[in-house]
Amino acid sequence: MSMAAPLTYTLEKRDNDNFTLNLGPQHPGTHGVLRVVLQMDGEYILHADPVLGYGHRMQEKIAENMTYLQCLPYVCRMDYLGAMSYNLAWVCAVERLCGFEVPERAEHIRVIATELNRMASHLLWWGAYLLDLGAFTPFLQAFTDREQILDILEYLTGSRLTYCYFRFGGLPDEVDDVFLERTMSFVNGFRKRLKNYHDLVTGNVIFHHRSKDVGVILPFDAAAYGLTGPILRGSGFAYDVRKQEPYAAYERFDFIVPTETSGDCLARYNVRMEEFVQSMNIIEQAVNTIPEGPVRSKVPKTIKPPRGEVAMAVETPRGELVIYIVSDGSKKPYRVKFRVPSFANLSVFARLARGQLLADALAILGSLDMVIPEVDR
Amino acid sequence: MIECCYIKDIIRGFASLLVGMRVTMQNMLSRPHTVQWPREEAPLPPRFRGHITVLPDEMTRYPKCFACGTCARNCPSGCITVSGKKPAGARKKVANSFFLDFTRCSLCGICVESCPVGALDFSRHYALADFDGRKFQEMDLLQDLVSPF
Amino acid sequence: MSITPLHLLIYLAGISALVGLNAVILVWLERKVAGHMQFRYGPMEVGPHGLLQTLADGIKLVSKQLLVPNQADKPLFLMAPIVSLVPIFVAMMPLPLGETVQAWELNIGLLLIIALGLLNTLGILLAGWGSNNKYALLGGSRAVAQILAYKIPLLLCILTIIMMAGSFSLRDIALAQEDGWYVLYQPLLFIIYIVAITLETNRSPFDFSEAESELVAGFHTEYSGMGFSLFFLAEYSYMFIASALASILFLGGWQGPLLPGPVWSLIKLYAIIFLLMWFRWTFPRLRIDQMLSFGWKILLPVTLLNFLVTAGVLAL
Numbered sequence: 001m002s003m004a005a006p007l008t009y010t011l012e013k014r015d016n017d018n019f020t021l022n023l024g025p026q027h028p029g030t031h032g033v034l035r036v037v038l039q040m041d042g043e044y045i046l047h048a049d050p051v052l053g054y055g056h057r058m059q060e061k062i063a064e065n066m067t068y069l070q071c072l073p074y075v076c077r078m079d080y081l082g083a084m085s086y087n088l089a090w091v092c093a094v095e096r097l098c099g100f101e102v103p104e105r106a107e108h109i110r111v112i113a114t115e116l117n118r119m120a121s122h123l124l125w126w127g128a129y130l131l132d133l134g135a136f137t138p139f140l141q142a143f144t145d146r147e148q149i150l151d152i153l154e155y156l157t158g159s160r161l162t163y164c165y166f167r168f169g170g171l172p173d174e175v176d177d178v179f180l181e182r183t184m185s186f187v188n189g190f191r192k193r194l195k196n197y198h199d200l201v202t203g204n205v206i207f208h209h210r211s212k213d214v215g216v217i218l219p220f221d222a223a224a225y226g227l228t229g230p231i232l233r234g235s236g237f238a239y240d241v242r243k244q245e246p247y248a249a250y251e252r253f254d255f256i257v258p259t260e261t262s263g264d265c266l267a268r269y270n271v272r273m274e275e276f277v278q279s280m281n282i283i284e285q286a287v288n289t290i291p292e293g294p295v296r297s298k299v300p301k302t303i304k305p306p307r308g309e310v311a312m313a314v315e316t317p318r319g320e321l322v323i324y325i326v327s328d329g330s331k332k333p334y335r336v337k338f339r340v341p342s343f344a345n346l347s348v349f350a351r352l353a354r355g356q357l358l359a360d361a362l363a364i365l366g367s368l369d370m371v372i373p374e375v376d377r
Numbered sequence: 378m379i380e381c382c383y384i385k386d387i388i389r390g391f392a393s394l395l396v397g398m399r400v401t402m403q404n405m406l407s408r409p410h411t412v413q414w415p416r417e418e419a420p421l422p423p424r425f426r427g428h429i430t431v432l433p434d435e436m437t438r439y440p441k442c443f444a445c446g447t448c449a450r451n452c453p454s455g456c457i458t459v460s461g462k463k464p465a466g467a468r469k470k471v472a473n474s475f476f477l478d479f480t481r482c483s484l485c486g487i488c489v490e491s492c493p494v495g496a497l498d499f500s501r502h503y504a505l506a507d508f509d510g511r512k513f514q515e516m517d518l519l520q521d522l523v524s525p526f
Numbered sequence: 527m528s529i530t531p532l533h534l535l536i537y538l539a540g541i542s543a544l545v546g547l548n549a550v551i552l553v554w555l556e557r558k559v560a561g562h563m564q565f566r567y568g569p570m571e572v573g574p575h576g577l578l579q580t581l582a583d584g585i586k587l588v589s590k591q592l593l594v595p596n597q598a599d600k601p602l603f604l605m606a607p608i609v610s611l612v613p614i615f616v617a618m619m620p621l622p623l624g625e626t627v628q629a630w631e632l633n634i635g636l637l638l639i640i641a642l643g644l645l646n647t648l649g650i651l652l653a654g655w656g657s658n659n660k661y662a663l664l665g666g667s668r669a670v671a672q673i674l675a676y677k678i679p680l681l682l683c684i685l686t687i688i689m690m691a692g693s694f695s696l697r698d699i700a701l702a703q704e705d706g707w708y709v710l711y712q713p714l715l716f717i718i719y720i721v722a723i724t725l726e727t728n729r730s731p732f733d734f735s736e737a738e739s740e741l742v743a744g745f746h747t748e749y750s751g752m753g754f755s756l757f758f759l760a761e762y763s764y765m766f767i768a769s770a771l772a773s774i775l776f777l778g779g780w781q782g783p784l785l786p787g788p789v790w791s792l793i794k795l796y797a798i799i800f801l802l803m804w805f806r807w808t809f810p811r812l813r814i815d816q817m818l819s820f821g822w823k824i825l826l827p828v829t830l831l832n833f834l835v836t837a838g839v840l841a842l
Contacts, residue, residue, distance in 0.1 A: 021660050043664065043814065070453040073485040134730060134811025137401055140564035144410050151422070158424035158499070164485040172490060200400040205390030206731055206809050209816050358664070359813045387824065394809065401563045401808045410565045 018046060021358075025054050029132055029362040032372025034346075038353075038361075045361055048353040050346055055376035063336040068094050068168070068303045071336070076162045078338065079374040081124055083162050084117035084153075085316040091166040092247055093312035093323045097305040098168070101297050106170035107249035108290040112183060113156065113165065114248075115279040115286075119190075120149040121317035122272050125369045129269070130201060132366035133210050138201055145193055152182050168303055170296035180287050187280045194276060202273070211265040215352045215364035218263060225351075226344040229319025230275065231368060233259045234267035241315040253285045265367040272369075304331055318342055318369055338377060342370040426484045427500040431475055431518045438523045439464075441496035442472040448488035448497060454481040457488060464525040471525055477516040529630055537629040541618045545763050550580045552762045555796075556803055563807045590751030595658050598748070602656030607749070607756035610649030614763045617642040621770050622697050624780045624787035634694045636684065639767060643726060646764055647673045650728075650735055650745045653757070657748040665744030668814050669735035672725060675821035680722040682829040683715055686836050687775045696771075700779030707778040715832055716776050718825060720801065723768040725817075727761060730806040734814050769798040 023029070023036040030036065033054035039047040059078060063071050075090045076083035088110060095102065102110075127142035150160045156179050157165040165172065201207055217227070222235040232239055240257040242250045258274035260267035305327045313322045319341025328334040345368050353361040412419045434441045444461025456479070461472040489497045507513070554569070554577060561568025569576025594600055620635030622628040632638060647669055654666015688694060690711070691702040709716045725732045736744035746757050773779060773794035780787030812820070 019660060043668075066453055067451075069487060070451065072487075073453050073483045077483075130810060134733070135809060136560070136730075137404070137564050137807050140566065141404070144565050147410075155422040155424070158422070158426040158486070159484065162483070164483075164487075172486075196400055200397050200808075201810075203393045204397050204809065205393045206812055210810060210813060357813060357815065359811075397808050398804060401804065404565060405559070405562045407565070409562065409567050411567050413567070413570065 017041070030365060030372070031128065031370055034370075034372045034375075036349075036353075038358075040358070043357050043359075045353050045356055045358065048350045048361070050349060052346075052372075052376055055373045057373075057377065059377045060336050060338065063333060065332060067331045068305070068333065071333075072166075073162070073164045076164060077373070078340070078377060079316060079318065079321075079342075079371050080161055081121040081371055082117060082316040082318065084114045084165070085314050086321065087163060087166050088114050088248060089312055089314040089316075089321050089323045091168055092314070093310050093325055094168055094303060094305065096312060097308065097310040097325060097327060098299075098303065100169050100299055102170050102248075103294050103297055104249070104291050105175075105293045106295045108286045109156075109171060109175050109295070110166060110248050111250065111253070112180075112283050112286045113153065113163075115283050116149050116153060116183065117163075118317045119276060119279050120146050120153075122276060123149070125272065125317070126197070126201075129363075129366040129369075130207075132362050133207065135201070135207075138197070141197070141200070145190060148186050148189075152179065152186060155179055155182065167296065169299035170294070172296070174295060180290070183283060184287055187283055190276075191280065194273075198273075202269075208266070210359075210363055211269060211367070213262075214265045214360050215356070215367065216262070216264045217348060217352065221348065221351065222263070225348045227319070227348060228341050228344065229315070229317070229369075230268050230271040231319070231345055231348075233257065234271045235263040236261045241313050241320050245313055247312070247314060249286075250282075252289075253282045255282050265363055268367045268369075302331055304329065316341060318371065318374070319345060340374045340377065342372070342375045346370055346375055421501055421503075425499065425501055425503075426486065427502045428479055428482065428484075428505075428516065429477060429489060429497050429518070430500045431472070431522065432496055432498055433522050437525075439525045440472050440475070440519055440522050441494055442475060442492075443469045443494065443496075444472040445493065447491050447493060451487050451491045453485065453487065454478075454483055456482045462526075467525075472519065473524065473526055475518045477518055479513040479516050480510075537619060538615060541615055541629065544618065545614060545759065545766075548766050549759050549762045552765065552799065553580045553583065553758075555799075559800065559803045560807050563804075584755070587751050587755040592752060593748070593750050595748045598658040599656040602652045603748075604753075606649045606653035606656060607753045607760070608649075609652060610646050610760035611756050611763075613642040613645040614760060614767065617767055618763075620696055621767065622700060622774065622779060623770075623791045627780075627788055628697060631697060632695065635696045636688065636694045636699070636771075639771065640681065640684065643764065643767070644673065644677070646726075646760060649757075649760065653749070654735075654745040657745070659748050661743075662745050662747050665735040665747075669728065669745065671814065671818060672728075672732065672734060675818050676722055676725045676825075679718060679821065679825040679829040680726065682826075682833050683719045683722060684775065686712065686715060686829075686833050689833075689836060689840060696774050696779075700774050700781070703778040704781065707776065707781075709776040712776070712832070712836070714828070716772075718829055718832075719772060719776065720798070721825070723765075723772065724802060724805060725821075727764045727768055727802070729765070729802055731809040731811050732817060733806075733811065734817070765799055765802060766795070769795045769802070772798050 018039055018041045021038045021040050023034075023038055025033040025035045035051040035054065037049045037051060038045050059074055062074060066074070072087065072090060075086050079086055123142040123146045127139035130138040153163065154160050156175065157163045159165075217231065217235045219236045222232050222237065227235075228239070228241075236259060238257045238259045241247075243257055255278045258271050258278065260270050307327060307329045309324065309326045311322055311324045313320055315321075320339075321341060322339035324337040324339070325333050326335040349365060349368060352364050356364070431440050431442050433439065442459065442461070444459050446459060449455075449457040449459055456477055458474070458476045458478075459472055460474050461470040463470050486499070489499065505513070557579065558568040558576070569579040572578045572582045594603055617639050619630040620628070620632045620638055650669040651666045654662045654664075654669070657663075687699065687708060690708060691699040693699060693702075728735055734744075736746060746754055749757065770791075773791060777794045780791040782790035782793075785793075
C-alpha cells in the first residue's frame with residue numbers, strides 16, 4: 001500500500017484542457033498540512049479531493065497507554081489554538097465518569113480561561129482569514145491583541161499556547177486578584193479595539209465583494225454533513241453546546257448565541273465577530289460574581305474510574321468536540337475517541353469548492369477555520 | 378433608479394476604503410509594540426515554565442530528591458531518568474544521577490506536581506542554545522548541587 | 527533633438543545608477559512603512575534603523591544558486607527577467623526631473639513610455655509559461671487579463687491630459703501646468719490614474735499574478751537569487767516611472783516655490799509611491815473576475831465620460 005494519490009490523478013490522455021493542481025501540503029493558504037487535489041478548468045475548480053493524514057500522531061492509541069493525568073498534555077496539542085477547551089473537555093469527562101465535584105471558584109476560573117482562549121483563537125482566525133484574502137495588516141493587529149491574552153494566560157498557567165492547566169477536581173493552584181484585574185482591564189480595552197477592527201475590515205467594499213455570497217452552505221447541507229460551531233450558526237441553526245447541554249457553570253451566565261441566515265463567508269465572519277462580544281460578556285459576569293473558596297476538591301492521587309463509559313461534549317472555538325472514554329476500571333483508559341469539529345467541517349469543502357474560482361476556494365477554506373492537526377489527530 | 382444606486386454604491390465603497398486607510402495611518406503614527414530583544418527584555422511572569430531543576434535541601438545543601446521515581450513514572454513523554462543510593466550514615470536515599478531529556482519534554486508540569494517532597498521546580502531559563510545536541514538530550518540537573526558522594 | 531553616442535552612454539550610466547539607488551531606497555521604505563503600519567519597527571539591525579538592509583539582501587540574493595526547473599523552457603525562463611528589466615533603461619530617458627534635467631527630449635516621449643510599459647507583462651507571461659509550474663502559469667495568464675482590461679482606461683486618462691496640454695512631450699506637459707496643476711482641474715482623473723498604476727505595477731489590492739496566499743508566489747515561484755531580484759528591480763522601477771508620470775501629468779513636475787526643481791520632483795514622486803505602499807498594506811485583494819468587471823464596467827465608462835466632457839469644455 002503506497003502513500004501516493006490514486007492512479008487517476010496522474011497523467012492520462014484527455015481531449016480537453018483540464019489539469020490537476022495540487023494544493024499541496026506546503027501552501028500558504030491551507031491552514032496546516034492539508035493536501036487538496038484539484039481538477040481545474042482554467043481558474044475554475046471542477047473537483048476537489050482533500051487528502052488527509054499528513055499529521056497523524058495516533059493520539060487515540062497513545063491514550064490507551066497513558067494514565068488519565070498523563071493524557072492531558074496530549075489532548076491540548078490536538079487543537080493548539082483552542083487548547084483550554086480541549087483541556088476542559090478531558091477534565092470534565094473524567095470528572096463525570098468518576099463523579100467528582102468541582103468547587104464554584106474553580107468553575108468560574110475555568111469559564112474565564114476558556115472564554116479568553118476562545119477570543120484568542122478567533123483573533124488568530126480573523127488575522128489568518130484576512131491574510132488568505134490578501135490583507136497583511138490585520139494579521140499583525142490581531143496578534144498585538146492576542147499577545148495581551150497570552151500574557152494574561154501565561155500569568156495564570158505558565159504556558160502561552162498549550163496549557164496543561166486544569167486538573168481533576170478543580171485547578172492546580174490558587175488564583176489571585178491580579179489575574180482578575182488584568183482580565184477586566186483587557187476586556188475594557190478590547191471593546192474599543194473591536195471598533196477599529198470593524199473600521200478596517202468589516203465595512204471595506206473589497207472585503208464585502210470577496211465574502212458575500214461566497215461558499216453558501218444551505219441549512220440542509222449543514223445538518224447533513226454534521227457541521228457544528230460558527231459554520232452551523234452562520235446557516236441559521238442556533239445550536240451551541242453551551243446552551244444545549246450546559247457544562248462547567250455556563251448555565252449561570254447570560255449570553256445569546258449569535259446566528260445568521262445567509263450561510264456565506266460573510267455570515268460566518270459576522271457570527272465570529274459577535275462571539276467576541278458574547279465572550280466578553282461572559283467573562284465580565286464570571287469575574288463580577290466569582291466567589292471565594294477552595295479551588296480544588298479532594299480527589300485520590302491516582303484516578304481509577306469505575307467501569308463504564310462517558311461522552312462529554314464541549315463547544316470549542318471551531319465547533320462541538322465530543323470525547324468518549326471507555327474505562328475498564330484500571331488506571332489507563334480502555335478506549336478514547338475524539339470527535340473533532342474540524343473533520344466534519346472539512347468534509348463540506350469538497351462540495352463547496354465545486355465550480356468556484358481558486359481564489360474563492362481559499363477564502364472558503366479560511367472561513368471554515370480548521371486546524372489540521374485536529375483533523376488528523 | 379439603477380443609475381442612482383450605481384453611483385451611490387461606488388461612493389459608499391470608496392468611503393469605506395478611505396476609512397480603512399485612516400486606520401492604517403493611525404497605526405503608523407502610534408508607537409510600535411515590539412520589544413527589541415536582546416536589548417530590551419519582556420517581563421517574565423512568576424509561573425513561567427523553563428526547564429525543570431532539582432532543588433537543594435535547605436540545611437544540608439544536598440539534593441532534596443530521594444530517587445523514588447514518581448516523576449519518571451508520571452512523565453507522559455518518558456524524559457526523566459533518576460537513580461540514587463544511601464549515603465553513609467543516612468536514613469533516606471539521595472539522588473546521584475538525574476537526567477532530563479529536554480528534547481522530549483513538553484513542559485506539562487506533572488513531574489513538578491507529583492513529587493512527594495517538592496524537589497522539582499521550573500527554572501526561568503529560556504535562552505538556551507548550544508552546538509552539542511547531547512547537552513539537551515541528557516541534561517544533568519544535579520551538576521550545580523553539592524553531592525554527598 | 528539628436529543625441530550623440532557619448533551622451534547616450536553617459537545618460538545610460540546615470541539611469542542605471544538611478545535605478546539601483548531607487549531600488550535600494552524603495553525596498554527599505556517599503557519594509558519600514560509596512561512595519562510601522564503593523565505596530566512594529568521593520569528592519570533595525572543592519573545599519574542605523576536598517577538602512578543597510580537592502581545591501582545585505584542584495585548580497586544574499588546574488589550568492590544564491592540559480593536553479594532552472596526540470597523540463598522548463600530554458601531560454602524563456604532565463605530571458606523573462608531580462609525582458610522585464612531592460613525596457614526600463616530606455617523608458618526612463620524621456621522623464622524630466624527638472625527644468626533642464628532630462629536625458630532625451632522627445633516630442634513623443636509619453637508614447638514611448640507607455641509602449642515600453644507593456645513589456646513588463648510580456649516578461650511575466652514568459653516567466654509563467656517557462657517555469658513548467660501550474661501556479662506560475664495561472665499567475666502569468668492572470669497578468670495578461672489584467673493588462674488587457676486596464677490599458678484602455680489608462681490610455682484614455684493620458685489622452686485627456688494630452689488634449690489639455692496639446693503635446694506628447696513630457697516637458698511641454700509640465701510647462702503647460704504653470705498656471706494651475708491639472709489635479710485641480712481633473713481630480714477624478716487623478717484618482718483613476720492612481721488606480722490604473724496600482725494595477726499596472728501589480729501592487730495590492732491587484733497583485734493577482736503574485737498572489738501569495740493563493741498561487742504560492744505566482745509567476746516568480748521558480749525563480750531564486752538573481753532572477754527574483756531582477757523581477758523585483760523591474761517592479762520597483764516601474765513604480766518609479768509610473769509615479770514620475772503621475773507627478774508630471776497631474777502635479778506639475780518640477781514646479782514648486784522654494785526648493786530647486788529636481789528636489790520637488792522627487793518629493794512628489796515619493797509621495798505617490800508612499801500612497802501606493804499605503805494601499806498595499808491596507809486592503810485585501812480583489813478576485814480576478816471582480817477586477818475585470820470593475821475595469822470594464824466602472825472605470826471605462828467613467829474615463830470615457832470624463833474624456834468627452836473635457837473635449838467639450840476645451841472646444842468651447
